[in-house]
Amino acid sequence: MTSTEHADVDPRVAQIHEALTGVIDPEIHRPITELGMVDEVTVDAEGVARVEVLVTIEGCPMRDRIERDTAEATATVPGLTRVEVSTSAMTEEQRRALTERLRQGRRQIPFNQPGNLTRIYAVSSGKGGVGKSTVTANLAAAMAADGLRVGVIDADIHGFSMPGMFGITEQPTKVSDLLMPPQAHGVAVMSIGMFVPEGQAVVWRGPKMHRAIEQFASDVFWGDLDVLLLDLPPGTGDVAISVAQLLPGAKMLVVTTPQHSAASVAERVGSLATSTEQEVAGVVENMAGLALPDGSVMEVFGTGGGDRVAATLAGAVKHPVQVLGRIPLEPALREGADQGVPLVVSDPDSPAATALREVARSLTRAPRGLGGMKLPLSVTRS
Structure with a gap:
């Protein structure tokens, strides 16, 4: 742009x-300017600002919100008489360019890259x-609330439940x-259940589940x-092995x-x-006891199972394994799962929610380390 052209540009355009x-x-959770979504900004002689924004697809569910946020941000610039925001869908070429930008030019599992600090x-x-x-759902929501x-990846392909537990439709x-995962209660969720008609079974063998x-990862x-949780199917079958292969940094949390x-x-x-040479992060003992109206606790499923599991696991993996928490048997915990609102959100001070929040914090409290990671280094000479 020439100096003459610079002189003709209204300074309010740069401010917008x-x-x-x-x-x-x-x-995507990045500024629309960084994503190349701001197509054009003009200000006419009467001070009317017109902003053209590109949304990812024609039926973008967030179009209204993007238009509203854009209008509100533009209106903060002094000297404007009116703000007009219009949106249109990206071309296929623009979408490919955006995908490349988000992937940083590589098709990969980002959690396996050097320097990645996501706890898995x-x-x-x-x-079962x-x-x-x-x-899983309550731990994720508790972490997000913090x-x-x-x-969350719903890795239980045959018995998926995460969309319902988060109320995602x-x-x-x-x-x-590239797929943008739906969010609920501050948690991004991906599940095969989002693609399957209600009541239809997923009849897949191991390779397809892998x-x-x-x-879902790439x-x-x-x-x-900060944290990625995978809800595995019960047992030690194909999916558990696939997760260990695809995400070797994942630690096992046993319920x-x-x-x-x-x-x-x-x-x-x-x-x-x-x-699979995986570390066990700890044990969560669920359904630990039912509080009765007289203040006593009924041990519906007995006692001590969590401690025995932790001891058995410690012997198998050759490192200490702790019981991170004991979650009391509470009907509201099940009701929250059925209603799509985790208990840590609907009643965060209930005994079960309090125990779950403590487990969540125990998993995220320790600082993330860089041991074994490749760090970018440069040498400067004075």
Whole structure:
């Protein structure tokens, strides 16, 4: 641009561009200016500002919000008489360019890249019916409530439940070959259940399930997560092995009940952790006791199962394993899962929610280390 052209540009245009750096795309969580979504900004002689914004797809569910946020940001610039915002969909070429920008030019699993500090927990159980998925959803929501950026992969392909537990009914937004995960209660969630008609079964064998987990990890734009939780199916089958292969940095979080039989189940989980060289982050004992109106506690499923599981696991993986928390049996915990609102959100001070928040904080309290990671270094000479 020549000096004459510079002189003709209204200085308010630059001010509008600066103001728009504060407008964040609700799905990608980056400024619309950084994503190339601001197509054109003009200010006419009467002080009317016109801003043209590109949304990712024609039916973008966040179009109204983006228009509103853009108008509000533009209106903060002094000297404008009116603000007009219009939106149009990106071309296929523009979507590809955006995808490349988000992928940083590489198709990969971002969590495996040097320098990535996302904590990854594979929530597992030796058998079904222990409340593993409910614990996963509540831990994720509790972490998000503490201000962390959290994602959940519903790795239980045959028995998916995360969309219902978070109250998510919409499908992910597709930008070229990249998916934007829906969010609820501050948590980004991806599940095969978002693509399957209600009541329809997913009849897949191991290789197809492996590919689905791989796509959830690599073809979804998760952004810079603090924590990624994976809700595994019960047992030690194909999906558990695939997760260990695809996300070798994932630690296992074992959910059990107080029942005596839990220790033998834990041996199988410990055997898998040993085979895949995974660390066990700890044990969560769910359904630990039911508080009665007279103040006493009924041990519906017995006592001590969590301690036995932790001891068995410690022997298998050759490192200490702690019981991170004991979650009391509380009907509201199940009701929250059915209603799509985790208990840590609807009643954060209830006994079960308090216990779950403590488990969540124990998993995120320790600082993330850089041991074994490649760091960018440069040498300067004076």
